[in-house]
Amino acid sequence: MSEPLLVVDDLRTYFSTEEGIVRAVDGISFTMEPGQRLGVVGESGSGKSVTALSVMGLIEPPAGEIVTGRILFKGQNLLELDEDQMQEVRGGQIAMIFQDPMTALNPVYTIGDQLMETILLHQDVSRSEAREIAIQAIEDVQIPNASQRMMDYPHQYSGGMRQRIMIAMGLSCNPDLLIADEPTTALDVTTQAQIMDLMLQLAEDRGTAVMLITHDLGVVAGFCDDVHVMYAGGIVESGSIDDIYYNPQHPYTWGLLGSMTRLDDAQRKRLHSVRGAPPSVIDLPKGCRFRPRCDFATEICGEVLPALRDVGNPGQRAACHHAEELDLKSMTAGEETQEPAVSEGASS
Amino acid sequence: MLAYITRRLVYGLVTLLALSMIVFMLLQLSGGGPLDRLRLNPRMQPVIQQLTEQWGLDQPIWKQYVTWLSHYVRPSEFSLHNALPIIAIGAAAAATVAIGKFMKAHWKGALILVVWIVAMYVTFTNLTIKFDWGTSFQGAGDVWDLVFSRVGATFRLGFTALFLALVIGIPLGIYQAIRQYSFFDQLGTTGAFIAFSTPIFIVGVGLQLIFALYFEKWTGVKLFYVAGMNSPGYSDMTFWQKLGDTLQHLVLPAVSIALISLAGYSRFQRASMLEVLHSDYLRTAKAKGLPRSRIIIKHALRNALIPVVTLISLDIAFMIGGAIITETIFGWPGVGRLYIAAIGTVDYPVIMAIVMIIGIGIVIMNVVADILYGVMDPRVRYE
Numbered sequence: 001m002s003e004p005l006l007v008v009d010d011l012r013t014y015f016s017t018e019e020g021i022v023r024a025v026d027g028i029s030f031t032m033e034p035g036q037r038l039g040v041v042g043e044s045g046s047g048k049s050v051t052a053l054s055v056m057g058l059i060e061p062p063a064g065e066i067v068t069g070r071i072l073f074k075g076q077n078l079l080e081l082d083e084d085q086m087q088e089v090r091g092g093q094i095a096m097i098f099q100d101p102m103t104a105l106n107p108v109y110t111i112g113d114q115l116m117e118t119i120l121l122h123q124d125v126s127r128s129e130a131r132e133i134a135i136q137a138i139e140d141v142q143i144p145n146a147s148q149r150m151m152d153y154p155h156q157y158s159g160g161m162r163q164r165i166m167i168a169m170g171l172s173c174n175p176d177l178l179i180a181d182e183p184t185t186a187l188d189v190t191t192q193a194q195i196m197d198l199m200l201q202l203a204e205d206r207g208t209a210v211m212l213i214t215h216d217l218g219v220v221a222g223f224c225d226d227v228h229v230m231y232a233g234g235i236v237e238s239g240s241i242d243d244i245y246y247n248p249q250h251p252y253t254w255g256l257l258g259s260m261t262r263l264d265d266a267q268r269k270r271l272h273s274v275r276g277a278p279p280s281v282i283d284l285p286k287g288c289r290f291r292p293r294c295d296f297a298t299e300i301c302g303e304v305l306p307a308l309r310d311v312g313n314p315g316q317r318a319a320c321h322h323a324e325e326l327d328l329k330s331m332t333a334g335e336e337t338q339e340p341a342v343s344e345g346a347s348s
Numbered sequence: 349m350l351a352y353i354t355r356r357l358v359y360g361l362v363t364l365l366a367l368s369m370i371v372f373m374l375l376q377l378s379g380g381g382p383l384d385r386l387r388l389n390p391r392m393q394p395v396i397q398q399l400t401e402q403w404g405l406d407q408p409i410w411k412q413y414v415t416w417l418s419h420y421v422r423p424s425e426f427s428l429h430n431a432l433p434i435i436a437i438g439a440a441a442a443a444t445v446a447i448g449k450f451m452k453a454h455w456k457g458a459l460i461l462v463v464w465i466v467a468m469y470v471t472f473t474n475l476t477i478k479f480d481w482g483t484s485f486q487g488a489g490d491v492w493d494l495v496f497s498r499v500g501a502t503f504r505l506g507f508t509a510l511f512l513a514l515v516i517g518i519p520l521g522i523y524q525a526i527r528q529y530s531f532f533d534q535l536g537t538t539g540a541f542i543a544f545s546t547p548i549f550i551v552g553v554g555l556q557l558i559f560a561l562y563f564e565k566w567t568g569v570k571l572f573y574v575a576g577m578n579s580p581g582y583s584d585m586t587f588w589q590k591l592g593d594t595l596q597h598l599v600l601p602a603v604s605i606a607l608i609s610l611a612g613y614s615r616f617q618r619a620s621m622l623e624v625l626h627s628d629y630l631r632t633a634k635a636k637g638l639p640r641s642r643i644i645i646k647h648a649l650r651n652a653l654i655p656v657v658t659l660i661s662l663d664i665a666f667m668i669g670g671a672i673i674t675e676t677i678f679g680w681p682g683v684g685r686l687y688i689a690a691i692g693t694v695d696y697p698v699i700m701a702i703v704m705i706i707g708i709g710i711v712i713m714n715v716v717a718d719i720l721y722g723v724m725d726p727r728v729r730y731e
């Protein structure tokens with residue numbers, strides 16, 4: 001196998017706030033291959049955005065700090081780069097698209113200006129060449145009259161169009177990795193699918209790997225190869241789409257899937273249907289972070305934080321002490337959950 | 349846009365009319381009259397009689413108002429020395445608009461603004477216009493001449509102070525925002541609150557004591573004057589002496605006003621910059637890999653200055669009324685002192701004239717602020 005594109009190793013990103021230390025990302029590790037489409041799902045506050053921002057080097061000191069870990073991008077540790085070197089990576093090799101396209105573009109500069117700015121920054125081209133590239137990029141995201149629309153300001157574009165522009169901007173320098181942080185949450189449902197299709201198609205044409213952050217397991221199922229499920233600053237389960245869907249190993253993933261199947265598609269917006277509320281990442285419970293909401297918790301769950309380990313299908317990993325004993329795929333999650341499958345005494 | 353401006357000006361005119369009525373009424377109803385002082389002397393009875401008739405004080409209020417208004421708006425003198433430059437400017441303006449149609453909106457706005465300023469300059473250097481604003485009750489002569497003899501002094505002080513406040517206050521606010529919660533930021537915040545809560549007369553008198561009085565006492569060097577706009581022998585000085593003399597008079601009063609208003613500007617600029625720094629589009633700019641300096645200068649500054657422009661426009665509008673307290677402390681012959689003196693002697697024509705030019709200034713500067721807003725922010729549409 002070739003060299004992985006991105007290796008994140010025991011990343012911990014904390015914020016110091018008035019209430020205390022927020023452990024937004026607390027020891028996550030994963031690998032991305034070139035061209036891979038990786039989905040990252042989890043409830044609000046689970047640390048998805050902070051993970052992405054850490055990779056981009058956009059965690060703002062002094063409040064935020066990457067306390068430990070390594071982020072190897074094409075073999076180079078991004079955390080050891082100085083600001084100048086990091087600027088070349090940002091936008092050039094790793095691009096990022098944000099959630100709200102309405103506010104993501106600077107209102108006082110034209111679309112063309114903002115697109116060309118990125119191109120001129122990362123590519124050794126003249127202004128007129130940059131203009132050509134920008135027009136091409138706008139055409140690629142299927143906005144008609146590209147050369148005309150270069151001169152328009154963001155407020156003259158609709159939300160969906162602006163997100164297309166953000167995609168054009170992100171891909172204009174042919175990055176190796178595109179991080180899309182809930183790129184379609186702010187858009188209406190019909191636009192969502194179009195934009196998602198477009199983005200992934202363009203990324204595939206360019207061989208760009210995509211990290212897709214979302215609340216929506218359905219979206220992940222439609223567009224990704226692999227998925228990480230995040231919970232309270234950690235990855236609780238990861239594997240291929242099929243593994244996660246048909247053979248979930250972690251009770252949280254199982255709960256998410258249950259909440260998904262119980263609701264019809266239109267309602268399935270946010271993954272809030274798992275019983276209870278996510279813990280505050282300031283006062284994390286000892287042991288397994290999911291324990292307060294878990295139907296299968298035992299004594300050991302309150303003592304030892306389960307590590308992410310190989311379990312289930314080959315390549316699948318989960319962070320649960322009881323993953324092997326639970327036969328989650330044969331149960332249906334929901335309010336009417338019967339007796340926990342693991343009894344009190346059955347700790348390992 | 350022209351329709352919008354016209355409409356705004358018409359509204360402005362209505363506002364001014366209402367303002368003039370209210371102020372005129374209040375002056376009449378305020379109790380005291382311009383002749384009250386004469387009444388103390390019994391032998392003045394015939395003079396009082398005569399002046400009452402001459403100034404129309406025995407007329408009903410509405411009639412006095414109509415008389416005043418009809419004079420106020422009617423030019424008593426009008427001549428345009430040379431119309432050619434004005435026609436040329438008009439043609440240039442038309443050309444600008446035509447060219448602007450093919451250019452980006454903000455270029456268009458900036459060009460129109462430049463042409464407008466040049467047109468104003470040429471027009472006013474060619475124009476002699478005078479309105480019949482009446483005669484001062486204090487015997488200080490024609491009100492138009494009286495007021496405009498003071499406007500120059502007031503503008504000299506006001507614009508110098510504004511210049512200082514902007515040149516220091518805006519970069520200060522920006523720097524504080526960039527280094528939020530740093531020692532420098534805290535220092536700036538504390539300083540601004542102290543300056544803001546100190547009455548201007550304390551600042552003024554304090555500066556006089558330290559930099560004029562004690563400084564001269566200790567060093568024997570006369571650095572600043574505490575009163576007036578120029579020394580008596582001014583007209584015989586060389587250019588450099590004139591400049592020095594002017595600055596020696598100007599610095600202290602200008603600094604006293606600037607200190608307080610720069611506190612305001614730095615706070616305002618800091619807040620507006622902070623808002624921009626936390627905006628999504630700034631995060632986008634960072635994610636593009638732009639260097640920090642470009643992010644601040646290109647993406648943040650332009651947006652953070654937009655609200656400040658409005659504040660500056662209104663500040664200029666209020667400047668016309670003069671800085672009453674500062675002008676009084678520093679014996680500055682500006683509109684503010686004239687104003688306060690006129691109020692003290694219930695000099696209706698002077699009071700009305702000054703109130704109205706402040707009002708006119710506010711109306712005009714509001715429109716200017718709106719136009720500038722549109723120039724700086726493409727989202728603004730004039731409807």
Ligand SMILES: Nc1ncnc2c1ncn2[C@@H]1O[C@H](COP(=O)(O)OP(=O)(O)OP(=O)(O)O)[C@@H](O)[C@H]1O
Nearest residue numbers: 015017022024043044045046047048049050051281
């Ligand atoms: N700048 C910051 N200062 C303090 N706390 C922060 C900051 N940014 C994020 N956090 C905290 O870190 C935790 C994780 O946030 P993050 O934005 O990564 O969540 P998320 O999974 O992206 O959620 P969402 O789905 O709502 O976007 C949250 O508890 C959040 O409050």
Ligand code: SF4
Nearest residue numbers: 288291294301320321
């Ligand atoms: S470790 Fe225990 S508490 Fe955590 S998910 Fe597994 S069973 Fe539930």
Ligand SMILES: [Mg+2]
Nearest residue numbers: 048049050181
């Ligand atoms: Mg997020």
